[in-house]
Amino acid sequence: MPDVRFDNGLAAITPPDAWELVAEGLGFTEGPLWHPDGSLLFSDTPGGRICQVRDGALATYRDLPGDGPVGMTLDLQGRLLVCMQDGRWVGREQGGRIEPIATHYDGRRLNSPNDIVVRSDGRVFFTDPPYGLKDESGRELPYNAVFALSPAGELRPLVTDFERPNGLAFSVDERTLYVADTARHHVRAFDVAADGSLSAGRVFAEMREEGRPDGMKLDREGRLYVCAGSVQVFAADGAPLGVIDCPQSPANCAWGEDGSTLYITARTSVYRTRLEARGVAPHLR
Numbered sequence: 001m002p003d004v005r006f007d008n009g010l011a012a013i014t015p016p017d018a019w020e021l022v023a024e025g026l027g028f029t030e031g032p033l034w035h036p037d038g039s040l041l042f043s044d045t046p047g048g049r050i051c052q053v054r055d056g057a058l059a060t061y062r063d064l065p066g067d068g069p070v071g072m073t074l075d076l077q078g079r080l081l082v083c084m085q086d087g088r089w090v091g092r093e094q095g096g097r098i099e100p101i102a103t104h105y106d107g108r109r110l111n112s113p114n115d116i117v118v119r120s121d122g123r124v125f126f127t128d129p130p131y132g133l134k135d136e137s138g139r140e141l142p143y144n145a146v147f148a149l150s151p152a153g154e155l156r157p158l159v160t161d162f163e164r165p166n167g168l169a170f171s172v173d174e175r176t177l178y179v180a181d182t183a184r185h186h187v188r189a190f191d192v193a194a195d196g197s198l199s200a201g202r203v204f205a206e207m208r209e210e211g212r213p214d215g216m217k218l219d220r221e222g223r224l225y226v227c228a229g230s231v232q233v234f235a236a237d238g239a240p241l242g243v244i245d246c247p248q249s250p251a252n253c254a255w256g257e258d259g260s261t262l263y264i265t266a267r268t269s270v271y272r273t274r275l276e277a278r279g280v281a282p283h284l285r
Helices: none
Strands: 020-023 029-035 039-044 049-054 057-063 069-074 080-084 089-094 097-102 116-118 124-128 145-149 155-159 165-170 176-181 186-192 198-206 216-218 224-227 231-234 240-244 252-256 261-266 269-274
Touching: 020 049, 029 049, 029 080, 029 261, 029 269, 039 069, 039 261, 049 069, 069 116, 080 097, 080 116, 097 124, 097 145, 116 165, 124 165, 145 165, 155 198, 165 216, 165 224, 176 216, 198 224, 198 231, 216 252, 224 252
Parallel strands: 029 069, 029 252
Antiparallel strands: 020 269, 029 039, 039 049, 049 057, 069 080, 080 089, 089 097, 116 124, 124 145, 145 155, 165 176, 176 186, 186 198, 216 224, 224 231, 231 240, 252 261, 261 269
16 A cells, blocks of 8 residues: 555555556646546646546647646536646636636736636636746736636635645535645635635644645545645544655645545656545536
């Protein structure tokens, strides 16, 4: 099995299957997403493309030169949503193309959209750190925020006091939004109102070993899996359950297939392993 350290119950759901290599030889992998057509999509950010693995074969799903795709998810209609780190926009797949749905707020360009989730009412939430900016002179917004885009197309910042907002995930009941603040080495939790506003922000989990939290996902028991130098796992109450070592440092993760296979995008490669858990994922809605 993958090595489990600091075990406080995590080993019980980590079966004997080792990490299996899915793809390699890439620039920097991010944004894994299981597609309902039975394939895995992920971003090769510096390569400016979305990759697809089907039946073990690696192919290019969409070429996006200069845009730097990162986090991805599906909307309620099953359409692909993508954060474009270098292009500084959020897009939706329409007719075989990725079309912008969020580019500016209050007349100013977004910083560098990074990760994205969709609530069951269709509202889109995404993080906007400055990672894709070549230097601060290109910044137009004075803060690094979590944004919400309503089904009607209204964009608004929800929380603006992050240093580097990154991965995000909803709790199973969607009453809580978890947001990684990478530079501060922790994950924050917020109460979510019906209109999408966030309140009662608090630190939910501190990372071990100076881990820098990035992408994350939940399982149906409310456990949070955070990519932070390894995969660090926390119970629904924030208690640390342990750390799963990885072949390379992971940037993001996703549940695939029947929801028990955990995929990680880890630097130049993609890996997977099976767990005794069922994940929360767009294709399992």
